Amino acid sequence: MKKLQLIIAALLLSFSCVPEEKINPEVDFEKMMIRIAELEIAEEHLDSYLFELKKEAKASMDIENGVISIFPMYEEEHPTQITIVEIYADKKAYEAHLKTPHFKTYKTTTMEMVKSLKLIDMNAVDPETMPLIFEKLNPDSVE
Amino acid sequence: MKKLQLIIAALLLSFSCVPEEKINPEVDFEKMMIRIAELEIAEEHLDSYLFELKKEAKASMDIENGVISIFPMYEEEHPTQITIVEIYADKKAYEAHLKTPHFKTYKTTTMEMVKSLKLIDMNAVDPETMPLIFEKLNPDSVE
Numbered sequence: 001m002k003k004l005q006l007i008i009a010a011l012l013l014s015f016s017c018v019p020e021e022k023i024n025p026e027v028d029f030e031k032m033m034i035r036i037a038e039l040e041i042a043e044e045h046l047d048s049y050l051f052e053l054k055k056e057a058k059a060s061m062d063i064e065n066g067v068i069s070i071f072p073m074y075e076e077e078h079p080t081q082i083t084i085v086e087i088y089a090d091k092k093a094y095e096a097h098l099k100t101p102h103f104k105t106y107k108t109t110t111m112e113m114v115k116s117l118k119l120i121d122m123n124a125v126d127p128e129t130m131p132l133i134f135e136k137l138n139p140d141s142v143e
Numbered sequence: 144m145k146k147l148q149l150i151i152a153a154l155l156l157s158f159s160c161v162p163e164e165k166i167n168p169e170v171d172f173e174k175m176m177i178r179i180a181e182l183e184i185a186e187e188h189l190d191s192y193l194f195e196l197k198k199e200a201k202a203s204m205d206i207e208n209g210v211i212s213i214f215p216m217y218e219e220e221h222p223t224q225i226t227i228v229e230i231y232a233d234k235k236a237y238e239a240h241l242k243t244p245h246f247k248t249y250k251t252t253t254m255e256m257v258k259s260l261k262l263i264d265m266n267a268v269d270p271e272t273m274p275l276i277f278e279k280l281n282p283d284s285v286e
Binding site for chain 1 (some may be wrong): 155177179189196197200201204205214215216217218219220222225228235263264265266267272273275276278285
């Protein structure tokens with residue numbers, strides 16, 4: 001009987017939401033700011049632009065606690081079309097990000113390379129499962 | 144003198160690339176498949192659609208090893224506009240995903256709810272720093 005209870009408990013657990021200990025208690029999912037940036041880059045400046053973008057994204061992730069994610073991608077068929085998924089802990093973290101030297105350098109250096117920029121405010125469809133996202137890239141966090 | 148060496152070592156480490164042990168050796172970044180799905184949902188079906196999408200994304204993340212990420216978002220200003228960032232370990236993992244019961248159920252259940260669907264193949268600008276993405280959501284993986 002005890003075994004059956006254990007099996008049921010295990011089954012319930014495996015289908016339940018993300019276990020509480022997997023969610024960073026310092027991250028308030030209600031306050032989180034998610035944004036998609038869509039950019040078109042001048043073809044002749046693409047290499048220089050990607051170099052600056054990589055530098056800026058890495059510095060933001062490394063140095064700023066409030067930057068949860070800056071994930072830049074380019075379209076396979078049209079590499080000058082860039083999409084960046086940006087996640088900040090809250091509005092304050094975003095405003096602090098705008099004042100960092102690495103962001104300011106990126107902004108001024110790439111100004112002439114960017115043909116168009118569209119910023120779209122987004123929300124997660126399922127904030128509860130967000131901690132699962134991308135964790136398979138990292139062996140430390142695999143259960 | 145030893146203290147100075149330690150400080151220099153710490154500084155070097157903090158600015159270096161992602162440490163090797165942070166990268167999942169089972170993930171081959173060259174073979175990885177990244178895709179953005181852009182959908183428009185019929186307003187009257189939005190709640191039902193989001194329910195099905197949540198269920199499908201969670202099942203894929205929980206059950207399929209080859210699904211690195213399925214991250215669905217909606218536009219704050221136009222909630223019927225959905226963007227899903229999908230990452231699969233490789234093409235085989237993607238093809239296996241299409242054959243799963245949870246994907247098939249999602250596809251047939253939501254067919255009438257989706258007004259338009261655009262699939263865009265993407266590449267990461269900086270695959271090396273991908274393991275850092277979103278890890279701040281998860282306290283286990285914070286160094």
